[in-house]
Amino acid sequence: MSDTVVGIAGTGRMGTAFARRLRETGTPVRVWNRSSDRTGAAVDAGAEAVALEALAEADLVLLSLTDAAAAEAVLAGMGAALAGRIVVEMSTLLPDQAEALEAQATALGAQFLHCPVGGTVAPALKGQLLGFAGGPAETLEQARPVLERLCRRVEHLGSVGAAARMKLAVNLPLALYWQTLGESLLLLRGAGIPAEQAIGLMAESSGGPAVLKNRAQVVVETLEGADQRGTFDIAGLAKDLHLALALAEREGAALPLSAAAEERYRAALEAGLGRFDGASLARRTAEG
Amino acid sequence: MSDTVVGIAGTGRMGTAFARRLRETGTPVRVWNRSSDRTGAAVDAGAEAVALEALAEADLVLLSLTDAAAAEAVLAGMGAALAGRIVVEMSTLLPDQAEALEAQATALGAQFLHCPVGGTVAPALKGQLLGFAGGPAETLEQARPVLERLCRRVEHLGSVGAAARMKLAVNLPLALYWQTLGESLLLLRGAGIPAEQAIGLMAESSGGPAVLKNRAQVVVETLEGADQRGTFDIAGLAKDLHLALALAEREGAALPLSAAAEERYRAALEAGLGRFDGASLARRTAEG
Numbered sequence: 001m002s003d004t005v006v007g008i009a010g011t012g013r014m015g016t017a018f019a020r021r022l023r024e025t026g027t028p029v030r031v032w033n034r035s036s037d038r039t040g041a042a043v044d045a046g047a048e049a050v051a052l053e054a055l056a057e058a059d060l061v062l063l064s065l066t067d068a069a070a071a072e073a074v075l076a077g078m079g080a081a082l083a084g085r086i087v088v089e090m091s092t093l094l095p096d097q098a099e100a101l102e103a104q105a106t107a108l109g110a111q112f113l114h115c116p117v118g119g120t121v122a123p124a125l126k127g128q129l130l131g132f133a134g135g136p137a138e139t140l141e142q143a144r145p146v147l148e149r150l151c152r153r154v155e156h157l158g159s160v161g162a163a164a165r166m167k168l169a170v171n172l173p174l175a176l177y178w179q180t181l182g183e184s185l186l187l188l189r190g191a192g193i194p195a196e197q198a199i200g201l202m203a204e205s206s207g208g209p210a211v212l213k214n215r216a217q218v219v220v221e222t223l224e225g226a227d228q229r230g231t232f233d234i235a236g237l238a239k240d241l242h243l244a245l246a247l248a249e250r251e252g253a254a255l256p257l258s259a260a261a262e263e264r265y266r267a268a269l270e271a272g273l274g275r276f277d278g279a280s281l282a283r284r285t286a287e288g
Numbered sequence: 289m290s291d292t293v294v295g296i297a298g299t300g301r302m303g304t305a306f307a308r309r310l311r312e313t314g315t316p317v318r319v320w321n322r323s324s325d326r327t328g329a330a331v332d333a334g335a336e337a338v339a340l341e342a343l344a345e346a347d348l349v350l351l352s353l354t355d356a357a358a359a360e361a362v363l364a365g366m367g368a369a370l371a372g373r374i375v376v377e378m379s380t381l382l383p384d385q386a387e388a389l390e391a392q393a394t395a396l397g398a399q400f401l402h403c404p405v406g407g408t409v410a411p412a413l414k415g416q417l418l419g420f421a422g423g424p425a426e427t428l429e430q431a432r433p434v435l436e437r438l439c440r441r442v443e444h445l446g447s448v449g450a451a452a453r454m455k456l457a458v459n460l461p462l463a464l465y466w467q468t469l470g471e472s473l474l475l476l477r478g479a480g481i482p483a484e485q486a487i488g489l490m491a492e493s494s495g496g497p498a499v500l501k502n503r504a505q506v507v508v509e510t511l512e513g514a515d516q517r518g519t520f521d522i523a524g525l526a527k528d529l530h531l532a533l534a535l536a537e538r539e540g541a542a543l544p545l546s547a548a549a550e551e552r553y554r555a556a557l558e559a560g561l562g563r564f565d566g567a568s569l570a571r572r573t574a575e576g
Contacts, residue, residue: 161479162481172472187456207464210494255471256548
């Protein structure tokens with residue numbers, strides 16, 4: 001599929017990063033966005049901005065939209081022009097939302113994959129995302145050359161619902177970690193241990209997640225008083241945490257730590273911290 | 289201090305591992321245990337089993353005991369014979385417990401350090417623990433050559449209370465992680481994703497802690513139905529979590545996730561899972 005033309009619906013932060021990375025690997029890219037003034041960065045990287053109808057003429061269409069309703073509207077907009085194309089929905093969804101989009105796309109004659117990713121803009125630009133793919137194995141094999149330009153690893157989980165669940169499961173510990181870190185740091189109150197030393201030790205311990213090593217500087221600067229813009233920010237973490245809790249509630253499953261964390265995220269959003277890195281939630285907790 | 293004689297009070301799992309590692313590095317070791325029949329493994333490794341009075345004649349005495357009360361009794365038992373020695377208390381304690389032991393030891397004329405460690409038997413045997421040291425810097429410099437035979441890194445945190453706090457702060461995320469992992473896995477219920485695949489992806493994601501990579505096999509086997517003996521087991525995790533909550537409560541600090549996790553640990557202990565790896569708590573949660 002080296003000449004595969006890739007269409008991208010949605011040029012938000014992630015859609016734009018997909019476009020830039022695919023252009024860098026020599027892939028022809030078409031982009032569409034509901035607000036057409038937001039395609040500039042993708043076009044600067046060599047993508048062609050097109051109307052929705054022309055996007056459906058791409059061999060493979062990536063959906064990187066706000067939510068399931070936006071994806072549904074875009075699929076409806078492309079309509080029968082999608083017949084014979086491959087649609088890959090990349091956002092974090094509930095399993096039944098992914099299944100409904102799959103039904104809609106296949107009814108239009110398209111092949112459909114759900115492939116939410118782990119990682120945000122920086123790994124996307126380096127082709128280092130983690131792809132959680134669901135849908136027919138043969139469709140995935142057709143899409144794999146394109147997905148592997150974005151991902152260091154593309155894992156087939158089974159159905160589109162299984163992929164949706166895996167993404168929610170992978171994101172949950174990250175959301176909970178920021179509150180956990182805050183509770184840990186609260187134990188250090190008054191001990192006079194510098195943030196850099198504490199974070200260095202927590203990162204090196206067996207309970208320390210990769211994010212603490214990868215983003216140590218952001219975390220330390222946040223704890224020292226300067227909230228930092230996040231790529232996977234508090235608003236995004238809260239949104240995915242909410243999806244996980246909605247799924248669990250529907251299935252009668254109890255997630256006590258997640259529920260307690262959600263209250264903290266709600267308070268952080270009310271305090272206007274939505275655009276900041278998760279470390280700002282830890283700091284808020286650590287301040288007691 | 290290459291000829292420093294090291295005394296070890298307490299030959300439980302950790303004390304025995306300290307003795308074996310120190311013997312392996314050529315250090316002369318004396319051991320004492322309240323139940324003298326538990327010194328066998330240390331003696332087999334070349335340590336000399338002695339009476340408490342003789343232990344106090346070592347240059348440096350490590351305390352690896354059940355709790356602060358046991359440490360207090362052992363210090364009292366050694367009494368004035370400790371004058372001029374260095375005492376290093378290695379267990380997880382509350383800050384004020386560490387301070388009380390420091391006062392007791394210095395009143396006997398000894399120098400005192402608190403140095404709880406991160407890591408259990410396997411890293412101890414390889415000299416790969418993480419040491420959280422508190423006490424006078426000059427005492428630490430005298431003890432450092434011995435501590436570095438046990439630890440890959442010995443970090444001076446300041447006072448003995450600061451070291452105690454850092455240890456509690458480092459352990460908290462590990463205790464909370466097992467419950468967090470269980471909540472994540474509960475989201476996968478019915479998706480048909482094999483445990484090995486799910487754990488592999490969680491370990492590779494940015495919220496995945498080091499323990500999930502290091503102990504993946506134990507976690508997968510546990511999730512597949514076979515509870516595994518833990519070195520840092522559910523009983524130990526629950527004990528340290530309880531210390532953290534006791535400290536927070538005393539200081540009026542709210543730790544909502546930790547409090548929710550403690551309920552889960554209590555239930556796991558009641559279900560007889562105390563001797564098993566933390567993964568057994570995750571499994572119990574994942575079963576809903």
